[in-house]
Amino acid sequence: MRIVGIDPGLRITGYACVELRPGSTEPSLIEAGVVRLKPTDSVIVRLRALHEELGTLLDELQPGRVAVEEVFAHVKHVRTAIVMGHGRGVVLLSAALRDLPVDEFAPAEIKKAVTGRGQASKEQMQRAVMHQFSLRKLPEPPDVADAIAIAACCARRHGDDLSMAPRVLPAGKQSKSAAAVRPARR
Numbered sequence: 001m002r003i004v005g006i007d008p009g010l011r012i013t014g015y016a017c018v019e020l021r022p023g024s025t026e027p028s029l030i031e032a033g034v035v036r037l038k039p040t041d042s043v044i045v046r047l048r049a050l051h052e053e054l055g056t057l058l059d060e061l062q063p064g065r066v067a068v069e070e071v072f073a074h075v076k077h078v079r080t081a082i083v084m085g086h087g088r089g090v091v092l093l094s095a096a097l098r099d100l101p102v103d104e105f106a107p108a109e110i111k112k113a114v115t116g117r118g119q120a121s122k123e124q125m126q127r128a129v130m131h132q133f134s135l136r137k138l139p140e141p142p143d144v145a146d147a148i149a150i151a152a153c154c155a156r157r158h159g160d161d162l163s164m165a166p167r168v169l170p171a172g173k174q175s176k177s178a179a180a181v182r183p184a185r186r
Contacts, residue, residue, distance in 0.1 A: 001158075002030065004063040005151025006054070007143045008087030010046050011039050013054075014143030017061045018151040020158070027155035029133045031061065032144050047090055054094040066095040067103045067154035069110060069146070103154045110146075113153040125149055 007014035013035040018027035035053040037046040058066070068091050071081055095102045108118035115128045126138045126145040132152070139145040 001065070001155075002061060002063040003027070003065045003067055003151045003154050003158075004058065004061055005067045005147045005149070005154060006091050007069060007146040007150060008050075008084060008091050009143065010037060010043065010050070010083050010087055012036055012141060012143045013050060013087060014141070014145075014147035015054075015057055016144065016147040016151045017063060018148070018155050020155045025156070025159055027152055029135075029148060032139065032148050034141060034143055043086065047086060050087060050090045051094060054091060055097070058094060058098055058100070063100060065103060065154060065158075066091065066100050067105065067150045068092070069150055070104045070106050103157070105150060105153050110149050110153045113156055114149040122146075 001020050003018050003020065005016045005018070014032070015035065016032035017030040019030050020027045035050060035057075037049055041049070068088060069084075071085050071088060092102060105113075111120040111125060112118040114120070114132065115124050117124070120128070122142040122145075126140075126142055129135070129145040129148045129152075130138050133148065139148060
């Protein structure tokens with residue numbers, strides 16, 4: 001079973017695909033990266049570009065589920081929650097158009113699943129992800145580490161759940177993915 005974790009944003013959206021094999025409790029990283037959107041473009045243009053890029057990614061990677069962070073709001077960062085909500089909407093729509101189930105996780109739950117601490121810093125998340133997935137260097141930007149953590153959190157939650165049966169790719173539709181963090185799309 002493949003799971004795509006997405007850390008939505010309207011400048012940088014992190015994504016990661018992990019695979020959970022039958023009988024395994026730990027996921028393997030298939031691919032991770034970011035979609036970079038032009039901050040000078042209007043929100044509408046960025047939402048469309050994000051939708052197109054996510055559609056391409058989901059079609060290439062052929063996941064059985066999508067995982068995304070829940071919206072969180074902080075009194076000092078209300079605008080961030082609103083912007084993140086726009087990006088989350090695109091993620092949810094992209095998954096729904098492909099009939100993919102979506103799991104949503106609170107930021108503290110993701111951090112705790114990866115670092116053991118619900119209030120971990122960005123750097124702690126990057127280091128934990130680097131260590132757990134045997135990456136040669138810290139995943140950069142931090143959005144990549146967040147997306148990997150979201151996907152890993154989802155995979156660990158489901159474990160050997162029967163609904164997580166492997167999805168077979170149609171002939172000729174093999175993913176171009178590689179077990180590494182790849183450069184930004186766009």
